[in-house]
Amino acid sequence: MRILVTNDDGIHAPGIALLEEIARQLSDDVWVCAPSDNQTGAGHSLTLSLPVRLRKHAERRFSVTGTPTDAVSIGLKQVLDSPPDLILSGINAGANLGDDITYSGTVSAAMEGALAGIRSIALSQVMKQERPAWGDRFATAREWGPKVIQPLIGAPFEPRTLVTVNFPCLAPEEVRGIRVVRQGFHDYARASVIEGRDPRGQRYYWFGLDAIEHTPDHGTDLEAIGEGHVSVTPLQLDLTHHASLSGLAQRFGG
Template identity: 35%
Template sequence: MKILLTNDDGIYASGLAALKEELVKIGDVTVVAPERQKSAVSNSITLYYPLIVKKHKDKFCDAVYSIDGTPADAVKLSLLELLPEPPDVVVSGINIGLNTGSNILYSGTVAGALEASQFGITAIALSLELSEKPNFGNAAKVSKKLVEQIMRKYGKKFSSHNKKMGIVFNVNIPACRSSSIKGVKITRQEDTPYEDSFERREDPRGRTYYWIKGSPEVNYTPTSGDGKGPIPTDAWAVNQGYVSITPLLRDLTCYHVLKTFRKLGNGFRV
């Protein structure tokens, strides 16, 4: 299995290192990641300056590169220029902090996976719940198992339709020992909004500046994940000690509104 590995925390991130060490056990890994921290850059790409690629020595795999761009840049450049042939899967992570709910909109980790989906390649985004001492080694072992299972069970099925559907598997892992993880839930994206705010400060020269802060308004109401009741959310699943897997699409069309518009007819005039 050919694997392209990227992230948004940068080439020297602990989550990337731990995941790389595990993935080389199941495939031929090429790493292409931003040279520095690129969290919350979403799907942005670099337009106004050239991308510089640097090769790094690594004891686990021969092909390790950094670029002075975003996760989407890294994947796009890899698939169009750096790789001799397309990988079987693109893996992005392990991110430090969950990418559930509204976080998905801003996440560079998820964006790297979404970029791959535009090329018809199965993609998996991996994130670990924030904690005082994140155990990336444990999360990487869990991630390796999930990558194997997703590719074995669904990789070929979705790859054949992926050019049209743009499927990404967004995986979020709770911050606990693997033995304490209750299992895996197939989930939907939490849809409650972020409760954002800004802290206003003043520098020694009297200039005003702001730091963003806030937290998501997460609804942790228990829901049934047995297929007979409501589909659980990603945030709820992780809060309950489960790994969440949420299938995502790059298609942002609101189909139920589109259907209503088509049913009522186009009454707009310009």
């Protein structure tokens, strides 16, 4: 089995090193192609106004000066001589839950893989600012990652679908299990905008990541994480709201 590993935190992030380690437990044919720098919040964006450069770091290990989507696209079209059987994206340093997945470069890298018809899984480790009592921030992902990925390798994936996984911010032994759930939605998800002045007096703006208030609905990723489970959520790339089609068509004489 050939595996392509990528992320949005960059080629030197500890999360991708762990994911590569987990991938090597599953296969001896593991390739890495990831952004050269942190691309958190890049979403499903492509670099169109600048050239993207490919750098080889080691055998089967590459980075690109672009987004996670660029990394997957170049990995499939320039790095690999044949398609992988599996794309693993992550392990992100932070949650990708609810409607935050629309911003996520981690999830978007898996989306690009799904568009190419390749089984794709995005993985994220929920974190808090303070260092956890158990030390290793990725300890839960290290312990539970193989337990989640292995069953997904043989599971049927519908065309243009992917799976996103979140590990709770708990010690590995405190995790209550794995729960398959739907995507939730936050009550409030807008970041604050902080205004400042640079040393030359020019105005700039910095987006802040405020704590997000939410009331977890039943059966969602937000609830699963809040109750101490690993959340597994299947996503589809068809964003059409099918229930609205006939009503809108009637307004246009359809």
